[in-house]
Amino acid sequence: MKRxxxxxxxxxxxxxxxVAGTLLPFESTNAASKSKKRxxxxxxxxxxxxNAAGTYTxxxxxxxxxxxxxxxRSTSHEFCLLDELQDKVGEKIAAMTKAEAAVVTSGAFSAMxxxxxxxxxxxxxxxxxxxPHLEGTGMKSEVICQKAHDIGYNHALTNTxxxxxxxxxxxxxxxxxNEKTALMHFLNIEADKGKIMHEEWIALxxxxxxxxxxxxxxxxxxxxxxxxxxxxxxHWVAISGGKALRGPxxxxxxxxxxxxxxxxxxxxxxxGSTIGRxxxxxxxxxxxxxxxxxxxxxxxxxxxxxxxxxxIATIENAVRSINGITTExxxxxxxxxxxxxxxxxxxxxxxxxxxxLQENLRNGDPSIEIVGNEDNHISMTAWVMKSGEEKIVARxxxxxxxxxxx
Numbered sequence: 001m002k003r004x005x006x007x008x009x010x011x012x013x014x015x016x017x018x019v020a021g022t023l024l025p026f027e028s029t030n031a032a033s034k035s036k037k038r039x040x041x042x043x044x045x046x047x048x049x050x051n052a053a054g055t056y057t058x059x060x061x062x063x064x065x066x067x068x069x070x071x072x073r074s075t076s077h078e079f080c081l082l083d084e085l086q087d088k089v090g091e092k093i094a095a096m097t098k099a100e101a102a103v104v105t106s107g108a109f110s111a112m113x114x115x116x117x118x119x120x121x122x123x124x125x126x127x128x129x130x131x132p133h134l135e136g137t138g139m140k141s142e143v144i145c146q147k148a149h150d151i152g153y154n155h156a157l158t159n160t161x162x163x164x165x166x167x168x169x170x171x172x173x174x175x176x177x178n179e180k181t182a183l184m185h186f187l188n189i190e191a192d193k194g195k196i197m198h199e200e201w202i203a204l205x206x207x208x209x210x211x212x213x214x215x216x217x218x219x220x221x222x223x224x225x226x227x228x229x230x231x232x233x234x235h236w237v238a239i240s241g242g243k244a245l246r247g248p249x250x251x252x253x254x255x256x257x258x259x260x261x262x263x264x265x266x267x268x269x270x271x272g273s274t275i276g277r278x279x280x281x282x283x284x285x286x287x288x289x290x291x292x293x294x295x296x297x298x299x300x301x302x303x304x305x306x307x308x309x310x311x312i313a314t315i316e317n318a319v320r321s322i323n324g325i326t327t328e329x330x331x332x333x334x335x336x337x338x339x340x341x342x343x344x345x346x347x348x349x350x351x352x353x354x355x356x357l358q359e360n361l362r363n364g365d366p367s368i369e370i371v372g373n374e375d376n377h378i379s380m381t382a383w384v385m386k387s388g389e390e391k392i393v394a395r396x397x398x399x400x401x402x403x404x405x406x
Contacts, residue, residue, distance in 0.1 A: 049367035050389045052315075052380040054336055055218060059369060061242035061249040062384050064292070068247060071291040072284040082270050085283055089290045090261070093253060096297055098227035099237070101261035103254050103268070104286045108217035110279035111238035111254035112156035116143065117275060118264030119182055119211050119235070120160060128266045131275045132161030140182035144173060144210075146194035149187035153215065157185060159275060169195055170204060177208050186214045186234070188225075189335035202233045211235035211260070217252075219335040220244045223301055226293075236260055244383070247292030248285040305339075311382035311390035312339045318394035323405050324349025338383045345376050345401070352404040354378060360400050368393055 041048050055062045064072075086103055093102040105111040120139045121127035127137055134141045143157050147166040154164055162183075165176050173184070173196070184205045191197060196204070198214070205212035214229050217240045229237045236256030242249030254264060267276035312329055320327045324346040329339050345352075352360075354372045361368040371379045382390050 055243035099230040099255035100258040107252040108240040114264040115236040117267040134161040148193035247289040251289040315394040
């Protein structure tokens with residue numbers, strides 16, 4: 001917009017307040033900031049609930065720490081250059097995660113797209129603008145992935161125009177590698193379902209000079225995963241920021257080799273005409289992600305785990321004595337590594353289906369979300385609950401199961 005057009009449009013905007021105390025539309029007063037606190041979910045008629053399920057995106061991930069919210073609020077009042085902020089924050093995050101470089105992305109999914117884009121284009125801006133149209137550009141076009149690791153989220157990789165080539169064994173990898181191979185991608189949460197483990201995958205990549213990457217979106221805790229795969233030698237690592245790290249739900253991290261991260265950023269905002277233009281992450285989210293990671297690294301994780309275990313024990317103890325009920329606490333080994341309570345029941349003795357139990361808890365007051373598994377089996381975690389909510393979950397679960405137990 002030309003300067004004269006901008007001035008003309010501003011002249012049409014209604015003024016606020018008196019002539020003596022005129023405010024532009026984007027300015028505010030202390031009085032406005034001190035207005036009565038609103039319950040927007042209630043105003044909008046949006047159901048809120050106790051989250052006994054986990055950090056699912058459709059349940060809006062996790063809850064940000066107060067420090068993160070404060071960081072977002074405090075940085076919302078000033079302008080800065082987006083690239084400069086990414087430079088500074090990236091340096092800090094790289095140091096914390098023992099990576100050569102890092103950048104805040106709009107989630108783990110975009111980190112995967114951008115990481116592959118960086119490998120495909122390097123620092124060639126013409127190639128950056130060409131994505132996802134690879135034909136005739138000289139860019140490579142294939143990503144090798146174990147069959148067990150080729151899940152829906154790999155659409156993040158095919159967004160670049162590449163196709164997935166599935167393999168199962170090391171011999172398959174050797175056969176699949178060719179002049180079109182851009183990347184060898186690994187999915188950590190399905191590591192035990194594939195035939196090739198992390199170290200061998202990296203070794204195969206090194207042997208053929210093919211970059212390797214890994215998706216660890218929900219795989220913290222343990223805290224060591226924040227640097228484990230960087231130190232192991234993956235060329236880039238993608239992780240969600242809105243799960244255990246408790247950063248903004250729309251943020252994530254791309255960590256990896258300096259040249260790849262630099263190239264990936266050419267496909268990121270503020271640059272336009274790129275496949276990553278819509279993957280915008282604002283200044284508040286960038287700082288919020290940095291503070292979230294800083295807070296997570298400083299937290300007492302042994303204490304935190306004991307709190308989770310105590311919450312799960314409260315729920316388990318409330319229902320384990322009900323006739324027909326069996327309980328078991330398991331800790332997943334690869335992702336969402338937190339105490340998880342599994343409750344199963346004999347349908348002859350407990351007359352309720354999994355779906356009915358879910359609906360009863362969902363429609364109660366307060367509303368509670370759990371994970372429904374196969375018939376007569378639910379599971380739940382306590383790591384995203386607020387303190388004291390485990391007692392409510394224990395009471396409500398016991399009520400629902402006891403009244404249908406014979």
